[in-house]
Amino acid sequence: MPKYTFRVNGRAVSADSWDPAQPLLYVLRNSLGLHAVKFGCGLGQCGACTVIIDGRAARSCSTPVSQVAGRSVTTLEGLGTPEKPDKLQAAFITEQAAQCGYCTNGMIMSAKALLTRTPNPTSEQVKQGLGGNLCRCGTYTRILSAVLRAGKA
Amino acid sequence: MNRRDFLRTSSVVVVSFAFDGVMPETAAPQTTNPGKPIDPREVDSFLAIHADGAVTIYTSKVDVGTGLNIAMAQMVAEELGIPVDRISVVEGDTALTPDQGGTGGSTGITRGGVELRQAAATARQALLKLGVNADMTNVGAIAGGKRLDLKVDPKAPLKNPSSYTVVGKPVLRPEVRKKCTGTTVFVQDFSVAGMLHGRVIRPPSIGAKLISVDEASIRSIPDARIVRIQNFLGIVANDEWAAVRAAKSLKTTWSESQTLPGSDMLDRHVRASAVERDETLVNRGDPAAALAVTAKQLSATYWWPFQSHASLGPSCATVDFRPEGTTIWSASQGPHGLRANFARVFGIAEDKLRVIFLDGSGSYGSNGNDDAAADALLLSRAVGKPVRVQWMREDEHGWDPKGPPQLLEIRGGLDAENRIAAWDTQMWLPGNVQGSRPLLAADDAGIPQPHGRGAGQISQNGDPPYAAPNVRVVVHWLKDTPLRLSNLRAPGKIANVFAVESFTDELAAAAAIDPVEFRLRGLTDPRAVDVIKRATEMIGWEARPSPNSRPQQGNLRVGRGMAYVRYKQMENYVAMAMDVAVDRSTGKVNVRRITCAHDCGLVINPDGLRNQIEGCILQTLGRTLHEETTFDRSRVTSVDWKSYPILSFPEVPTVEVALIDRPMLPPMGAGEAATAPVAAALANAVFDATGMRLRRVPLKL
Numbered sequence: 001m002p003k004y005t006f007r008v009n010g011r012a013v014s015a016d017s018w019d020p021a022q023p024l025l026y027v028l029r030n031s032l033g034l035h036a037v038k039f040g041c042g043l044g045q046c047g048a049c050t051v052i053i054d055g056r057a058a059r060s061c062s063t064p065v066s067q068v069a070g071r072s073v074t075t076l077e078g079l080g081t082p083e084k085p086d087k088l089q090a091a092f093i094t095e096q097a098a099q100c101g102y103c104t105n106g107m108i109m110s111a112k113a114l115l116t117r118t119p120n121p122t123s124e125q126v127k128q129g130l131g132g133n134l135c136r137c138g139t140y141t142r143i144l145s146a147v148l149r150a151g152k153a
Numbered sequence: 154m155n156r157r158d159f160l161r162t163s164s165v166v167v168v169s170f171a172f173d174g175v176m177p178e179t180a181a182p183q184t185t186n187p188g189k190p191i192d193p194r195e196v197d198s199f200l201a202i203h204a205d206g207a208v209t210i211y212t213s214k215v216d217v218g219t220g221l222n223i224a225m226a227q228m229v230a231e232e233l234g235i236p237v238d239r240i241s242v243v244e245g246d247t248a249l250t251p252d253q254g255g256t257g258g259s260t261g262i263t264r265g266g267v268e269l270r271q272a273a274a275t276a277r278q279a280l281l282k283l284g285v286n287a288d289m290t291n292v293g294a295i296a297g298g299k300r301l302d303l304k305v306d307p308k309a310p311l312k313n314p315s316s317y318t319v320v321g322k323p324v325l326r327p328e329v330r331k332k333c334t335g336t337t338v339f340v341q342d343f344s345v346a347g348m349l350h351g352r353v354i355r356p357p358s359i360g361a362k363l364i365s366v367d368e369a370s371i372r373s374i375p376d377a378r379i380v381r382i383q384n385f386l387g388i389v390a391n392d393e394w395a396a397v398r399a400a401k402s403l404k405t406t407w408s409e410s411q412t413l414p415g416s417d418m419l420d421r422h423v424r425a426s427a428v429e430r431d432e433t434l435v436n437r438g439d440p441a442a443a444l445a446v447t448a449k450q451l452s453a454t455y456w457w458p459f460q461s462h463a464s465l466g467p468s469c470a471t472v473d474f475r476p477e478g479t480t481i482w483s484a485s486q487g488p489h490g491l492r493a494n495f496a497r498v499f500g501i502a503e504d505k506l507r508v509i510f511l512d513g514s515g516s517y518g519s520n521g522n523d524d525a526a527a528d529a530l531l532l533s534r535a536v537g538k539p540v541r542v543q544w545m546r547e548d549e550h551g552w553d554p555k556g557p558p559q560l561l562e563i564r565g566g567l568d569a570e571n572r573i574a575a576w577d578t579q580m581w582l583p584g585n586v587q588g589s590r591p592l593l594a595a596d597d598a599g600i601p602q603p604h605g606r607g608a609g610q611i612s613q614n615g616d617p618p619y620a621a622p623n624v625r626v627v628v629h630w631l632k633d634t635p636l637r638l639s640n641l642r643a644p645g646k647i648a649n650v651f652a653v654e655s656f657t658d659e660l661a662a663a664a665a666i667d668p669v670e671f672r673l674r675g676l677t678d679p680r681a682v683d684v685i686k687r688a689t690e691m692i693g694w695e696a697r698p699s700p701n702s703r704p705q706q707g708n709l710r711v712g713r714g715m716a717y718v719r720y721k722q723m724e725n726y727v728a729m730a731m732d733v734a735v736d737r738s739t740g741k742v743n744v745r746r747i748t749c750a751h752d753c754g755l756v757i758n759p760d761g762l763r764n765q766i767e768g769c770i771l772q773t774l775g776r777t778l779h780e781e782t783t784f785d786r787s788r789v790t791s792v793d794w795k796s797y798p799i800l801s802f803p804e805v806p807t808v809e810v811a812l813i814d815r816p817m818l819p820p821m822g823a824g825e826a827a828t829a830p831v832a833a834a835l836a837n838a839v840f841d842a843t844g845m846r847l848r849r850v851p852l853k854l
Contacts, residue, residue, distance in 0.1 A: 018375050019394060026394040035342040036335025040465050041546040042397075045794040048465055076335040085334055092333040096325060096760055099768055100218030100515035101332030101339075102466040108333065130802045134794060136465040137218055137515045138771030140805040142764065 004069045008032060009078030020066035025049045027065045028075060036076035036105045040134075047106035047133030051075050057113035076105045079112065088112055091150035092143070099137035106133045111147045120151040190300075193251040196279070197300045199272035200229070206293030207239045213253045213489055214265030215245040215510045216328070217517075219824050220761030221261040223326045227757055228266045231319040232273035232312060233280075235289045245488040245510025255487025257518065257640055258609065259724070259822025262757060266820065274309040276301055314755060314816040321814065323760035328512075340484045340511040341469045341543055348471060348539040350393040351532040352400035354386045355552055355593070358409045358787035359636075367404035374399045380535045385597035387532050389540055397545070411786035413635045420456045420849075423560045427632045429584040435616045438623030440564075443575035447566025449663050453656055456849040457559040457648030459782040461791070462641055463799055466514030467544035468521030468553070474533035478505045481530065484513020485522045494523075494589045498602045499530060517772070518609075519590070519639035521553040527594035547792040554590060555782055556641030557583045557608045557634065561615070561652035571664035573621040573675060578653070582611055582645070583638060584630030590639060608638040611645025613721050614829065617653055619675025635784070643825035646720065647773060647832055651850065654716035654833030658699065659846065667696045668837065672717060680726045680752050680813075685717050687750035687811050688728035699841040709734040709743075712842025716830035725826035726752040726813075729770070731806075733838040740854035742839060744774060744806040751810060751827060754818035762823050766810050769827035775800030777832040779851050 040048030080086035377399035588605030661671035
């Protein structure tokens with residue numbers, strides 16, 4: 001079975017995949033046990049599966065594992081822990097910016113990439129920057145506050 | 154707060170599941186009651202006190218992202234007199250939790266929390282008699298690990314709300330920390346040893362029959378196995394991607410039929426549909442006679458389409474079917490109801506069936522969770538191993554049971570003083586059919602089952618909440634409806650209030666009276682007056698009749714609108730105001746700002762409450778602006794986020810919420826009420842800005 005080697009959260013990993021077209025999402029969740037990343041649509045429309053690949057937000061549901069070989073992937077688990085959340089996660093906790101929490105992975109990862117590009121964004125920049133991430137519970141205003149808070153921290 | 158914490162601290166119950174990890178393959182599932190009482194008359198069913206003084210509370214009401222767990226913990230902490238962080242919650246496990254009904258209709262607090270509070274008050278009295286001191290510091294030493302063995306006393310004294318120290322505080326939800334760090338185990342993340350991944354290939358059209366399956370078409374996919382039971386067709390595989398690929402690649406032929414009316418002219422179809430029976434809900438005075446003599450008369454028709462729960466994460470379940478006992482892990486809002494229904498449909502004794510709730514993607518009623526569990530059960534039974542099924546996006550949008558279409562015609566008249574003299578609401582709604590909602594998998598597999606239909610209390614709030622001497626509300630319950638139905642957040646009320654509060658605005662405009670003044674003239678209840686004044690003051694309401702005589706602001710036309718509801722005619726008071734800007738060249742409605750005043754009696758957790766209200770508002774804004782389940786003669790055609798868009802981030806307005814706390818009144822649920830005025834407030838604001846009255850959802854200029 002072909003093997004793909006890349007970095008995840010700073011560690012070198014290698015994963016087998018019988019299909020080079022297998023989306024990174026399934027490899028992360030099922031081969032590497034990283035469950036923060038979520039399947040939402042498989043179509044790149046909702047953002048629940050967002051990870052960061054080489055510094056840029058990417059949809060893991062539509063990124064073939066073969067394209068990730070040699071690259072560096074960051075998932076939500078790579079930011080912080082419940083005991084030691086990073087500043088963006090901490091801002092989400094302070095603002096209680098979640099309801100069901102299914103979109104939370106994608107919101108935080110997209111915001112992480114946004115803050116890397118634009119460290120202290122305006123409201124409008126956050127709204128546009130997270131424009132591809134859907135939240136069905138309607139926690140958008142809290143997510144906005146959390147990202148603005150993290151930008152100022 | 155999770156089950157692992159519970160397992161660590163519990164000295165009452167021994168459970169063999171490692172919930173956050175992998176269940177040993179040899180462990181037999183414990184489907185029968187493992188010894189813990191679950192009778193809702195017993196205090197021990199609700200509470201377990203541990204040797205270290207921590208307390209576990211047990212409830213069938215589940216927290217689907219609503220903040221219910223922390224609110225319940227606060228109510229129990231307050232009444233018991235222990236710190237809230239010593240309380241953990243076990244929710245929705247048919248073997249461990251008393252049946253307090255499913256989670257819906259905003260009853261999590263009003264029933265779930267209130268029953269727990271009474272159990273806690275009963276327990277406190279007993280504990281004090283046992284020698285536990287008033288501040289409960291020795292509760293673990295005296296009562297830890299022991300049963301109290303007493304009935305819940307409905308008269309056990311409750312604390313005076315004026316002395317509350319925990320209830321009313323914005324205690325943080327502990328689960329948010331886990332959700333933000335990727336450590337929550339959602340049902341989508343749960344696995345057991347030996348588990349296979351399943352996917353179901355749903356028929357290409359509703360009612361299609363499977364003619365043939367080309368097994369060779371997936372031969373290149375490793376380990377993928379086909380399960381066929383009549384028209385039920387599934388794939389199981391060790392590898393999830395293999396199951397997905399195989400389900401997508403499998404070549405099948407079906408006999409299709411055209412059984413649907415299509416959604417294009419659905420309102421006309423509904424209006425012409427056969428009526429099962431008429432029900433008069435309100436009949437006061439003589440509206441027909443009064444209308445004939447009123448100074449001004451109006452009539453209008455309002456339409457609300459089928460809508461999907463549109464859960465962000467498709468429904469999922471894992472089922473371990475075994476003759477000696479079957480376990481279902483599900484995010485269903487009604488674990489007990491699911492068990493009872495599955496026991497009947499699949500011929501399993503109830504005591505051989507255990508349903509365990511796990512967090513899921515928000516479901517807002519009954520989405521596809523039960524159906525995904527039925528899929529997984531049939532697959533697990535067929536292959537003799539635990540099977541996890543997660544629906545694909547098109548399954549969720551296409552096959553979740555839908556919120557009902559609603560057609561309302563309202564006639565009304567004003568007297569010479571421009572007061573409402575007569576009001577007549579006629580509703581065309583899908584009628585209920587006794588029995589449970591059919592499970593897709595059971596129908597496909599030819600398993601006999603009830604074909605019940607219901608979507609909740611969808612006929613409420615069809616009458617004006619304002620003084621009117623002559624009012625009639627009649628429902629024409631229809632014999633049939635094209636798609637399966639279920640409860641979708643605030644069932645029926647959003648559309649009914651859209652109609653009633655839009656029509657109220659139409660009457661105010663006909664009278665050339667400011668919409669706030671028009672409403673206040675018909676209200677005497679001070680709680681109603683309070684919320685209306687508060688919401689409109691917050692937005693800086695300019696008192697004048699609609700439409701706006703000077704709406705021009707560059708290329709935009711601006712306006713403001715408001716709406717009010719007394720939810721279910723007897724629960725929360727909610728008023729909402731909105732500022733909008735409409736681009737007449739593109740027709741785009743830009744909602745700039747929303748203010749809401751909300752009175753649900755006693756406030757348990759103000760931050761959790763605000764979160765719910767904000768969510769109610771934003772979700773319903775999307776339902777009003779964008780959402781419609783479309784279908785042709787054969788199938789649902791709105792099957793992804795492009796064909797069924799919801800509110801997106803760039804559209805999000807400023808939202809300001811004022812809570813009116815009534816500590817001496819009972820607490821009401823808040824997961825639904827603030828949805829109800831959204832559509833009307835928006836349509837009224839658009840009318841104010843443009844002079845155009847939009848009576849169909851999704852709103853289109």
